[in-house]
Amino acid sequence: MNKDDFEPKILGFACNWCTYAGADLAGVSRFQYPPNIRMIRVMCSGRVEPLFILKAFAIGADGVLVGGCHPGDCHYMKGNYKARRRIELTKRLLGQFGIEPERLRLEWISASEGKRFAEVVTDFTKEIKELGPCLLKSKTEG
Amino acid sequence: MAKKEKIKLAFYWAATCGGCDVATLDIEESILDVVNIADIVLWPVAMDFKYKDVEAMGPKSIDICLFNGAVRNSEHEEIAKMLREKSKVMVAFGSCACFGGIPGLANVANREQIFNVAYKETPSTVNPEFVIPMTECEVRGEKLTLPEFWDTVKTLDQTVDVDYYVPGCPPVVDRIKDAVGIIAKYAETGELPPKGTVVASDKSLCDECPRERAEERKLKWIYRPHEVKEVDPNKCLLDQGILCMGSATRGGCGARCPNVNMPCRGCMGPTAEIKDHGAAVLSMIASVLGLEGEESLSDKEIEELVSNIKDQLGTFYRFTLPSSLLKRVIIKANREK
Numbered sequence: 001m002n003k004d005d006f007e008p009k010i011l012g013f014a015c016n017w018c019t020y021a022g023a024d025l026a027g028v029s030r031f032q033y034p035p036n037i038r039m040i041r042v043m044c045s046g047r048v049e050p051l052f053i054l055k056a057f058a059i060g061a062d063g064v065l066v067g068g069c070h071p072g073d074c075h076y077m078k079g080n081y082k083a084r085r086r087i088e089l090t091k092r093l094l095g096q097f098g099i100e101p102e103r104l105r106l107e108w109i110s111a112s113e114g115k116r117f118a119e120v121v122t123d124f125t126k127e128i129k130e131l132g133p134c135l136l137k138s139k140t141e142g
Numbered sequence: 143m144a145k146k147e148k149i150k151l152a153f154y155w156a157a158t159c160g161g162c163d164v165a166t167l168d169i170e171e172s173i174l175d176v177v178n179i180a181d182i183v184l185w186p187v188a189m190d191f192k193y194k195d196v197e198a199m200g201p202k203s204i205d206i207c208l209f210n211g212a213v214r215n216s217e218h219e220e221i222a223k224m225l226r227e228k229s230k231v232m233v234a235f236g237s238c239a240c241f242g243g244i245p246g247l248a249n250v251a252n253r254e255q256i257f258n259v260a261y262k263e264t265p266s267t268v269n270p271e272f273v274i275p276m277t278e279c280e281v282r283g284e285k286l287t288l289p290e291f292w293d294t295v296k297t298l299d300q301t302v303d304v305d306y307y308v309p310g311c312p313p314v315v316d317r318i319k320d321a322v323g324i325i326a327k328y329a330e331t332g333e334l335p336p337k338g339t340v341v342a343s344d345k346s347l348c349d350e351c352p353r354e355r356a357e358e359r360k361l362k363w364i365y366r367p368h369e370v371k372e373v374d375p376n377k378c379l380l381d382q383g384i385l386c387m388g389s390a391t392r393g394g395c396g397a398r399c400p401n402v403n404m405p406c407r408g409c410m411g412p413t414a415e416i417k418d419h420g421a422a423v424l425s426m427i428a429s430v431l432g433l434e435g436e437e438s439l440s441d442k443e444i445e446e447l448v449s450n451i452k453d454q455l456g457t458f459y460r461f462t463l464p465s466s467l468l469k470r471v472i473i474k475a476n477r478e479k
Contacts, residue, residue, distance in 0.1 A: 026414065044327065049425050050421040050424045050425050050428075051417060051418050051421040051422070051425070051467070054418060054421055054468055055467060057468070058467050058468055072437065078436065078437075081268040081439075082428065082429060082436075084441075084444060084445075085428040085429075085431060085436075085444055086424070086425060086428035086429075086446065086479055087449045088428075088441075088444050088445060089427065089428045089448045089451070089454065090424065090426055090428075092448060092449070092454050092460070093420070093424060093454045093455060095454035095455075096250075096454060096471065097455065097468055097470030097471050097472065098471045098473060098474070099472065125226065131357045134473055135472045135474065136468065
């Protein structure tokens with residue numbers, strides 16, 4: 001497959017209080033971003049279990065974006081700190097599984113940062129396009 | 143007791159160390175109960191029966207088959223399928239048959255890489271012509287054959303239908319006795335527990351571990367068991383910074399490792415509610431490691447904390463890699479296979 005033809009599938013986990021509201025703002029403000037991301041709303045970035053991320057890759061995602069509140073702003077006080085440690089550890093595990101750790105990204109995006117949400121998605125989509133399809137997908141299909 | 147017709151019992155070992163067969167003998171005089179009620183028709187490690195003897199038997203003529211070991215080559219698969227056809231009840235016996243076990247860690251590599259290390263790169267190997275096992279070769283006009291070695295290790299239930307599971311590396315004596323009890327009850331009454339029963343506790347290991355745990359868990363650092371000078375014999379190992387997988391691991395082993403100051407390595411596999419053992423342990427560790435003063439930790443400090451766990455995949459999936467969600471490591475050269 002030609003690299004330019006490759007349209008990655010990206011799964012986004014967005015926390016209800018910041019990133020999801022940020023995504024909403026991006027939509028209301030009509031900021032353009034690539035349609036490659038599919039969003040799932042979770043109550044907190046700390047709710048995103050490593051299993052969700054592994055499963056996303058297992059069923060064909062090329063990248064996973066986890067969005068949470070900025071440090072100190074978590075609606076549940078400390079969920080995003082937990083997410084930070086989990087994602088860091090999950091990245092290392094992904095590396096050992098032969099999945100590039102860059103395919104998993106954690107970003108802090110607040111409810112007022114619609115612009116930033118669009119930028120992050122644009123940048124992440126570009127990065128995943130350069131990485132190419134996740135090898136796991138071709139493996140499960142074949 | 144009225145003399146009843148004895149039931150037929152088969153044991154088999156595939157990719158395994160043989161520890162499960164030895165553990166079967168650890169039940170000591172209970173083994174006499176087994177031979178009292180059962181005729182053994184196949185047990186490669188202890189008795190001289192041939193595959194062709196079993197092949198000659200009719201379908202479902204063996205009552206219970208205790209299969210230990212993971213499925214790693216074509217012979218294992220062939221025998222597993224044959225025994226499934228001949229047996230009424232198939233039991234995955236031991237962690238290798240249940241989850242892949244230690245041989246399942248070979249899923250970090252493929253056949254080519256394994257052969258390279260085993261037959262070429264190890265310092266003690268002298269093999270200039272790089273002779274490796276082949277499925278067929280000719281020696282003085284005779285054709286010799288070997289089973290085909292696979293890239294990926296599979297669990298028993300990924301190969302054939304499995305009725306019961308007896309996890310453990312090896313299964314502890316009490317659980318083997320439970321399994322013998324099931325066999326005895328079947329011989330007596332013909333009754334069996336529901337399909338898919340795991341002969342172990344339904345709760346996690348922590349439930350039966352006698353150590354005291356702290357009210358709130360805060361881990362500042364992860365130590366390997368040998369790095370801790372004095373392990374407190376009464377305090378929870380995790381609270382002492384030793385990575386213990388007990389909270390995500392099925393109980394039923396009687397906490398034999400924590401009782402001797404060794405952390406749980408997860409040989410009993412995940413509890414019934416957990417889909418992926420490694421992911422659950424990872425989640426648990428990430429929740430308690432670096433909890434204290436988490437607000438002030440920089441990204442670099444978190445990296446340091448996390449990198450302190452050596453070999454995440456090998457630690458979290460020590461016994462369960464082939465039965466995990468991702469099953470094996472992706473190897474680029476292996477992509478089209």
